């Protein structure tokens with residue numbers, strides 16, 4: 001995750017402020033030093049770092065914390081606001097007919113992002129099409145074709161043609177019934193003149209509503225030049241930062257956004273078409289500062305639940321009414337799996353983000369996912385009756401299942417124990433009235449690190 005280091009070191013520093021009602025200069029200096037160190041090591045431009053840290057320092061010392069606010073919350077609020085100011089708003093992206101042109105260097109993730117964005121628009125109810133004009137990189141056509149198939153969206157490309165401008169023209173015509181056109185372009189190793197000339201020509205034929213620059217999060221200081229060059233030639237409306245799953249940096253990309261006065265449109269967080277997030281500055285910074293991002297989390301949960309219901313023909317409502325079976329447990333696990341890597345999900349839960357995650361060994365989450373996989377294999381070896389009512393699984397059946405699945409018997413015991421636990425929890429839920437449910441949700445929200453929810457556009461401190 002981008003600026004990961006900033007998140008964890010800031011949280012540590014903030015923790016030392018717990019319980020204090022006033023800040024002295026030494027406290028503020030300590031916080032500012034941490035911020036500088038982390039931002040610089042994440043490749044944020046020095047000038048920007050100085051600007052940001054100066055204003056944090058001045059505000060933290062001069063502004064009176066509002067009554068009832070702890071020193072820690074006061075500083076956190078200032079850091080939060082200044083970071084949101086640095087990163088800016090999200091690129092405007094109305095959900096309507098539009099043409100989007102993608103630009104960027106080779107390997108930055110344009111083709112992948114084109115398919116991801118198409119998937120994203122399709123989930124928002126629009127009909128997207130991807131047009132692949134990259135005739136430069138062998139394999140770009142096949143890659144785009146495959147990814148758009150995965151995303152279940154329309155695709156146009158011509159592996160035999162060699163004129164990208166003509167492909168763009170033909171592509172727009174061939175996909176005229178699509179509502180959102182995403183035009184992928186060729187990259188080059190560096191900012192060669194012919195790349196710029198080519199994209200200018202495509203730009204004039206396509207006449208995009210938005211041109212987005214795709215930047216690899218690990219790009220470092222070079223991002224600034226690239227952004228400026230593309231800005232001069234075709235005008236950049238927004239940036240897509242890719243490969244955030246693979247780096248703790250990302251400061252170069254943030255600097256580029258700031259330098260060109262553009263904004264961030266999307267974040268890429270993995271290699272599959274679903275690994276894309278619309279950039280939301282409030283949620284992003286909240287997550288970074290360990291306050292969780294409830295909005296992204298609820299979107300992911302909703303999506304995962306929908307898919308599980310569609311594909312496995314499962315209705316969670318039934319689960320609340322009848323017995324909680326092993327099948328229900330399996331469906332829940334599948335929904336969890338669809339939400340993406342557990343550590344990313346945990347990061348979005350206020351109060352859990354940072355704090356708890358930092359205390360776990362690095363592979364703790366893998367182990368959990370590993371466990372889920374072996375549970376799945378064990379359940380494959382069970383009969384229908386056992387899945388419906390695991391209480392029939394005595395010692396004899398346990399031996400058979402463990403043997404048949406090749407999974408150690410202890411795992412099976414863990415599975416049965418986990419099922420018993422979840423069943424008990426479900427029974428408690430079922431006995432709850434709506435009022436209890438609401439109180440519990442409220443409690444969860446109030447456990448957010450900054451003392452607030454971190455919900456959507458509201459920021460972690462409420463309004």
Ligand SMILES: Nc1nc2c(ncn2[C@@H]2O[C@H](COP(=O)(O)OP(=O)(O)OP(=O)(O)O)[C@@H](O)[C@H]2O)c(=O)[nH]1
Pocket residue numbers: 104105106107108109110111112113134137140143185186187188242243244245246268269270271275
């Ligand atoms: N882990 C991870 N990998 C990514 C992400 N986005 C792209 N990639 C990978 O990065 C590599 C390059 O991505 P492409 O989409 O082919 O890049 P491109 O900009 O279209 O490249 P050219 O067509 O050569 O200009 C591929 O192996 C992708 O799978 C991401 O968000 N996370």
